[in-house]
Amino acid sequence: xxxxxxxxxxxxxxxxxxxxxxxxxxxxxxxxxxxxxxxxxxxxxxxxxxxxxxxxxxxxxxxxxxxxxxxxxxxxxxxxxxxxxxxxxxxxxxxxxxxxxxxxxxxxxxxxxxxxxxxxxxxxxxxxxxxxxxxxxxxxxxxxxxxxx
Numbered sequence: 001x002x003x004x005x006x007x008x009x010x011x012x013x014x015x016x017x018x019x020x021x022x023x024x025x026x027x028x029x030x031x032x033x034x035x036x037x038x039x040x041x042x043x044x045x046x047x048x049x050x051x052x053x054x055x056x057x058x059x060x061x062x063x064x065x066x067x068x069x070x071x072x073x074x075x076x077x078x079x080x081x082x083x084x085x086x087x088x089x090x091x092x093x094x095x096x097x098x099x100x101x102x103x104x105x106x107x108x109x110x111x112x113x114x115x116x117x118x119x120x121x122x123x124x125x126x127x128x129x130x131x132x133x134x135x136x137x138x139x140x141x142x143x144x145x146x147x148x149x
Contacts, residue, residue: 003091003101004123008131013100013139015129022125026060033119033128037061040128041120043097045090045106047081048073053089055099055140057110057120062148069147072109098123099140108142 001009008015020032030037040060046069047053054073056064070078080086083094091103098121099108114137119128137144 002123002127004098004121004127004129005100007101008129011100011139013131013135015131017122018119018128018130020126020128029128030060030119032126033130035117035119035130038113039116039118041114041118041133043099043121045081045086045097047079047085048075048077053081053104053106055097055102055106055108056147057099057108057114057142058148059111059113059118062111062113065147065149068145068149069109072143072145072147092123096121096124096127098129100129108140109147110137110140110142110144111148112144112146113148114144 018033023029026037030040037060042058044056045053087093090097101123114133118133119130122129
């Protein structure tokens with residue numbers, strides 16, 4: 001078990017865990033999990049201000065649309081923390097970040113395209129959790145909006 005699977009269990013989130021070796025691309029991760037790349041959800045942590053972060057759930061093949069995200073949050077500036085800060089504020093190293101089991105319950109924003117069967121990181125390299133996106137969004141109390149291009 002990982003912290004992410006323990007958190008998913010505690011939240012009552014139904015998932016299927018997939019374990020595979022390290023991968024070098026989104027396409028490799030999707031293939032290893034048996035899903036389409038668009039179904040793979042990247043979790044990006046962003047910084048609004050000192051000690052103020054958000055998790056952004058981004059479908060595979062898409063990127064954060066910074067103007068859309070800034071408008072949604074009502075801020076002029078958003079940045080991505082460096083690797084050490086990301087580890088400190090989430091408890092996860094880059095490439096394994098997930099809101100499930102994070103050491104702080106930062107608010108979650110899910111792009112509106114996070115739908116259907118999806119796979120989110122399981123908190124360790126080579127671990128994915130395949131879940132229903134609607135259940136994930138509800139469980140995380142995520143704000144759903146158009147935040148990607």
